[in-house]
Amino acid sequence: MDIPPTTSSGTKPIVAYIASQELAKVSSLLPSNKRRSMMVHSLVSSMGLMSTEFSSTKRIQIINPTRATYKELALYHDRDYLDFVLDPVNSSNLGGDGGFGLEDDCPPFPQLHDYVPLVAGATLTAANVLVKNISDVAISWDGGRHHAQKSHAAGFCYVADCILAIMALKRSPPILSSLGDITTVQRKPKIMYLDLDLHFSDAVSEAFSFQNQSGTPQILTMSIHHTAPGFFPISPFSQLPDISNTSFDPFTLALPLMQGASDGTFSRIWSIVENVKDAFEPDYIIIQCGVDSLAGDPCAIFNWSLHSLGWCINRVLNQWQGKKLLLGGGGYNSPNVARAWTYLTSIALNNPLNLEAEIPDHSGFPLYEPSFTLDVPAGNMQDQNTEAYLQSVESCFENIIELIKKRLNA
Numbered sequence: 001m002d003i004p005p006t007t008s009s010g011t012k013p014i015v016a017y018i019a020s021q022e023l024a025k026v027s028s029l030l031p032s033n034k035r036r037s038m039m040v041h042s043l044v045s046s047m048g049l050m051s052t053e054f055s056s057t058k059r060i061q062i063i064n065p066t067r068a069t070y071k072e073l074a075l076y077h078d079r080d081y082l083d084f085v086l087d088p089v090n091s092s093n094l095g096g097d098g099g100f101g102l103e104d105d106c107p108p109f110p111q112l113h114d115y116v117p118l119v120a121g122a123t124l125t126a127a128n129v130l131v132k133n134i135s136d137v138a139i140s141w142d143g144g145r146h147h148a149q150k151s152h153a154a155g156f157c158y159v160a161d162c163i164l165a166i167m168a169l170k171r172s173p174p175i176l177s178s179l180g181d182i183t184t185v186q187r188k189p190k191i192m193y194l195d196l197d198l199h200f201s202d203a204v205s206e207a208f209s210f211q212n213q214s215g216t217p218q219i220l221t222m223s224i225h226h227t228a229p230g231f232f233p234i235s236p237f238s239q240l241p242d243i244s245n246t247s248f249d250p251f252t253l254a255l256p257l258m259q260g261a262s263d264g265t266f267s268r269i270w271s272i273v274e275n276v277k278d279a280f281e282p283d284y285i286i287i288q289c290g291v292d293s294l295a296g297d298p299c300a301i302f303n304w305s306l307h308s309l310g311w312c313i314n315r316v317l318n319q320w321q322g323k324k325l326l327l328g329g330g331g332y333n334s335p336n337v338a339r340a341w342t343y344l345t346s347i348a349l350n351n352p353l354n355l356e357a358e359i360p361d362h363s364g365f366p367l368y369e370p371s372f373t374l375d376v377p378a379g380n381m382q383d384q385n386t387e388a389y390l391q392s393v394e395s396c397f398e399n400i401i402e403l404i405k406k407r408l409n410a
């Protein structure tokens with residue numbers, strides 16, 4: 001793989017693609033996703049997306065990540081946790097956990113001390129690109145670590161890059177919005193975090209729940225995921241909200257789906273996502289594109305096709321107002337993850353690849369057997385989301401959307 005250094009020049013609007021050899025190398029050591037990062041960037045490159053000629057209307061700009069500083073990481077993470085994971089001695093101490101969740105699915109690994117500041121730095125670099133108006137769309141496929149907690153690693157996640165990015169966007173300069181023809185007012189930016197990973201975005205949702213108690217609500221989190229007794233992660237927020245509960249927060253939203261969720265189910269619930277967006281009117285949209293929800297993932301819970309996922313991301317990127325930050329996340333069939341994020345990158349570049357396109361000959365080529373094409377088609381799993389269940393979701397969200405509007409206009 002050959003990721004060019006930060007590129008510039010040209011007149012077409014850019015899509016900021018955060019990547020570097022160092023980031024890909026370190027990210028490829030993640031125990032749950034070994035070599036995945038390399039595969040993703042290699043496929044994006046070998047399918048021609050890094051060429052300035054790929055799209056007639058947009059151009060990819062490779063931006064090398066800046067490492068997050070200790071101070072930036074400490075805006076969310078506890079110092080004791082940072083002192084442990086940033087110490088190179090602990091990265092190679094495969095026996096010790098230190099009480100920071102560095103065991104079982106989150107073992108220490110060589111270069112953990114580099115991984116944490118690089119992955120956080122990649123997503124913060126992407127957020128910064130949006131704030132500074134360098135681009136309206138930024139991509140950080142190595143980010144999206146939505147389970148990492150303040151003081152411990154969890155669910156294959158060691159660093160809370162999503163949370164740090166939301167915090168950075170929250171602190172960004174006020175938005176000028178016009179009232180009528182001549183009057184402009186300044187207001188704080190609004191950020192919508194939309195999580196498409198199979199698993200509930202527990203750390204992110206919990207970090208920002210009840211944050212909008214006073215003043216104009218600035219942050220809305222919405223997670224579409226599977227939940228069931230014993231299914232990771234366990235969180236009081238992962239269920240379909242009970243709006244009669246006085247502690248319900250209409251800006252911390254969960255939309256759980258049953259096993260086998262198909263394109264038809266996603267297409268049905270997508271109008272709810274659009275209605276939430278319309279009610280909240282975000283200035284920034286962060287989409288966690290974990291693809292363990294696609295058919296063919298070893299999790300084998302959902303049955304979503306890449307075509308349908310691409311349709312949704314195309315809506316967000318090309319029909320929604322606001323600046324967009326695309327993040328990675330879960331996904332344990334690495335060739336399919338590379339297919340998906342390559343396809344989504346081509347959508348961001350306004351030139352969607354043909355899903356029948358053949359995988360070009362490159363170093364990872366043999367891994368794309370047996371189809372050797374870009375597509376990730378749906379399987380034949382039975383969709384357990386019944387009409388009655390989907391109706392209950394729709395009616396719940398109708399009420400939630402009214403609550404969001406009421407709070408925003410209060």
Ligand SMILES: [Zn+2]
Binds near residue numbers: 198
């Ligand atoms: Zn996941």
